[in-house]
């Protein structure tokens with residue numbers, strides 16, 4: 321399927337899922353995940369109205385940022401501390417913040433560059449040890465510590481649900497993130513908590529039912545990735 325058609329089909333499914341949940345479809349942003357896909361594929365999605373793209377490797381994100389300076393990129397993968405410079409130069413929002421050490425390094429570099437960066441705190445809601453993200457029990461302490469980093473604007477939370485055919489288990493991960501967000505709103509009101517980045521090609525409708533405001537969809541738009 322052409323990228324534009326695929327985007328239109330996903331948008332329709334987002335709208336349907338939102339209405340089924342009694343939500344306004346306009347409050348859900350589709351973030352195409354363009355990792356491993358070409359600059360031309362991104363251009364096709366831009367022509368279909370998309371402005372913000374997800375990437376999970378910083379060098380690839382930087383190359384695409386240089387090729388497409390008017391496009392915005394969200395970093396959704398792990399950030400090694402020696403690549404902080406690329407975040408400051410090329411990333412528009414960071415969805416995968418899960419380390420205070422990384423936050424401190426980023427904050428310092430951002431101050432030097434005179435800019436601020438919207439961030440989401442990544443939470444491991446599935447208890448799978450290989451997954452990135454802080455443990456839900458650490459979230460309140462983590463969010464309190466984040467108050468120190470003025471160049472980082474906390475806007476909400478991000479998660480990846482467990483990869484499973486068990487819809488209840490997947491949906492439980494999303495519900496856990498929303499409930500955690502509600503708790504953080506009470507406990508650490510200094511930050512913004514509106515955004516919930518959750519849901520991918522296989523599970524974004526469940527995520528919308530649980531309150532997602534950003535869905536990160538790769539395969540269902542761009543097709544399979546060459547590993």
Ligand SMILES: *Cc1c(COP(=O)(O)O)cnc(C)c1O
Pocket residue numbers: 353355376396397480519520521522536537538539540
């Ligand atoms: C690759 C990736 C996605 C998109 O996954 P698809 O299943 O291809 O839609 C979403 N979020 C993160 C963090 C990713 O790394």
